Amino acid sequence: MNFITTPEEKKKHITDWWPAIKKWPEEEIAARLPQAIAAPETVREVQDAVKYAYDRDWAVVPFGGASGVLGGIVPEKPALSIDMQKLTGVVEFDVDNHLVTAYAGMFCLELENYLNERGFTLGHYPQSIELATLGGLVATKSSGTFSSKYGNIENMVQCVELVLPGGEIFTNRNVPRSAAGPHIPALFIGSEGTFGIITKVTLKVWKLPERREFRGIEFDSMEDAILTAREFYRRDIVPAVVRIYNPAEARGHYAKINRRSGKVLMIAGIVGAETVTPELLKQVLLTSEKRGGFDLGAEIGNNWEQHRYNADWLEEGNAKDTTVADAIEVSGNWTVLPKMYEVVSKRLEGKVDELWAHCSHCYPSGANIYFIIFASGKDKAGTLQKYNEIWKIIMEGALESGGSGAHHHGIGRQRLPWFREEIGAASYEILRGIKKAVDPKNVFNPGLLGLE
Numbered sequence: 001m002n003f004i005t006t007p008e009e010k011k012k013h014i015t016d017w018w019p020a021i022k023k024w025p026e027e028e029i030a031a032r033l034p035q036a037i038a039a040p041e042t043v044r045e046v047q048d049a050v051k052y053a054y055d056r057d058w059a060v061v062p063f064g065g066a067s068g069v070l071g072g073i074v075p076e077k078p079a080l081s082i083d084m085q086k087l088t089g090v091v092e093f094d095v096d097n098h099l100v101t102a103y104a105g106m107f108c109l110e111l112e113n114y115l116n117e118r119g120f121t122l123g124h125y126p127q128s129i130e131l132a133t134l135g136g137l138v139a140t141k142s143s144g145t146f147s148s149k150y151g152n153i154e155n156m157v158q159c160v161e162l163v164l165p166g167g168e169i170f171t172n173r174n175v176p177r178s179a180a181g182p183h184i185p186a187l188f189i190g191s192e193g194t195f196g197i198i199t200k201v202t203l204k205v206w207k208l209p210e211r212r213e214f215r216g217i218e219f220d221s222m223e224d225a226i227l228t229a230r231e232f233y234r235r236d237i238v239p240a241v242v243r244i245y246n247p248a249e250a251r252g253h254y255a256k257i258n259r260r261s262g263k264v265l266m267i268a269g270i271v272g273a274e275t276v277t278p279e280l281l282k283q284v285l286l287t288s289e290k291r292g293g294f295d296l297g298a299e300i301g302n303n304w305e306q307h308r309y310n311a312d313w314l315e316e317g318n319a320k321d322t323t324v325a326d327a328i329e330v331s332g333n334w335t336v337l338p339k340m341y342e343v344v345s346k347r348l349e350g351k352v353d354e355l356w357a358h359c360s361h362c363y364p365s366g367a368n369i370y371f372i373i374f375a376s377g378k379d380k381a382g383t384l385q386k387y388n389e390i391w392k393i394i395m396e397g398a399l400e401s402g403g404s405g406a407h408h409h410g411i412g413r414q415r416l417p418w419f420r421e422e423i424g425a426a427s428y429e430i431l432r433g434i435k436k437a438v439d440p441k442n443v444f445n446p447g448l449l450g451l452e
């Protein structure tokens with residue numbers, strides 16, 4: 001197996017989409033570069049790479065697509081970065097049992113294309129579908145845009161294979177469910193490379209839907225739209241996609257259909273059987289109407305669907321040393337969400353140049369909120385300081401309101417200060433105990449999840 005040691009590749013392997021790292025001075029970046037990068041093509045080579053690092057007392061940092069947004073691939077001690085992109089491809093498509101097994105370095109869009117050609121879908125459509133690997137999506141506990149129908153990654157994983165810190169292979173029984181005690185594979189979903197390196201996953205897949213309908217619905221307030229989403233659950237008519245944009249973020253969507261509006265926008269997406277979809281759409285529109293929701297038609301919904309992977313605003317917002325943009329996702333129960341939105345928006349006044357916000361993942365009990373911030377400072381250091389102040393406001397606002405400070409990007413380096421408060425002292429101690437048992441030499445991604 002080749003080890004790569006060029007400075008450019010080392011830098012590339014610690015640079016994800018975390019806005020903070022773009023503001024770091026060069027010395028700080030140089031101090032965090034890995035010793036080397038391994039690019040295994042087989043599971044055996046992953047084991048060899050882990051042993052190589054173990055023998056040298058280096059850390060192991062799993063590297064997927066580097067689409068993480070929180071610095072989860074930035075080492076804090078001498079490390080071997082294990083780049084998983086060459087361990088790719090479908091191992092087995094078990095059409096009879098609606099399962100697909102693929103190597104962890106496969107990009108999510110490649111798997112989706114493979115499945116679509118065979119009439120199936122994974123149903124996982126994160127906005128980063130082209131940029132993220134299957135291993136990374138599992139390791140960060142990701143969510144896709146159609147999560148109300150297909151669930152999040154934890155609902156899709158049936159089996160996970162890992163190389164553990166000692167080099168042995170972990171895998172679990174290939175069954176849809178088992179009541180045989182706590183489900184150990186769940187420990188690895190959201191583990192961010194701290195317990196081992198994911199090499200293979202078996203995922204549940206669905207038939208491609210027969211019909212797809214997308215709609216825009218205009219509301220007077222976030223609260224009206226949020227309570228309408230709750231009503232979808234009460235009436236058992238939940239769309240696959242429910243997105244609720246505040247007026248500032250909605251503006252760009254309205255502009256696409258040449259509409260000027262200062263109101264809240266809901267995008268509803270209903271996908272499924274030919275016989276069911278039109279009726280569901282009718283009921284969604286009727287339910288929305290009861291809280292003043294105005295049907296804008298299909299064009300604005302279809303437009304969202306066609307451009308849903310576009311994230312130009314994120315690149316543009318971070319292009320200069322003096323500007324920063326980020327999407328910070330939190331969540332709460334239905335009764336918490338309107339208050340959380342108000343509290344956080346108010347506290348951000350004067351701190352941000354612009355605040356977009358949307359809900360995009362709904363559950364019977366509540367939903368997430370994305371706070372999308374655009375801010376600026378005098379120079380790199382000032383902008384980074386402002387960025388960290390904004391994070392503090394959002395995390396404290398979410399936790400004080402009774403919500404969660406992390407919906408689906410994971411913890412990485414940026415969220416670490418709030419991790420223990422969120423999970424609680426007891427959970428944290430349990431996690432530390434597990435880390436000691438699984439990785440006694442603290443080889444895997446030291447420091448992440450606050451695990452020493």
Ligand SMILES: Cc1cc2nc3c(=O)[nH]c(=O)nc-3n(C[C@H](O)[C@H](O)[C@H](O)COP(=O)(O)OP(=O)(O)OC[C@H]3O[C@@H](n4cnc5c(N)ncnc54)[C@H](O)[C@@H]3O)c2cc1C
Nearest residue numbers: 064065066067068072127128133135136137142143193198
């Ligand atoms: C434009 C944009 C849009 C995004 N939209 C979404 C979205 O809609 N939903 C969403 O959930 N996220 C989204 N993200 C965040 C990001 O795509 C996810 O966090 C993704 O899961 C990261 O996968 P990756 O392969 O790029 O992992 P990386 O960034 O390479 O790594 C992320 C973390 O996972 C660990 N890791 C990676 N591979 C493995 C492995 N094989 N085994 C063990 N640990 C591993 C790394 O060590 C690191 O801690 C978005 C990001 C961007 C830039």
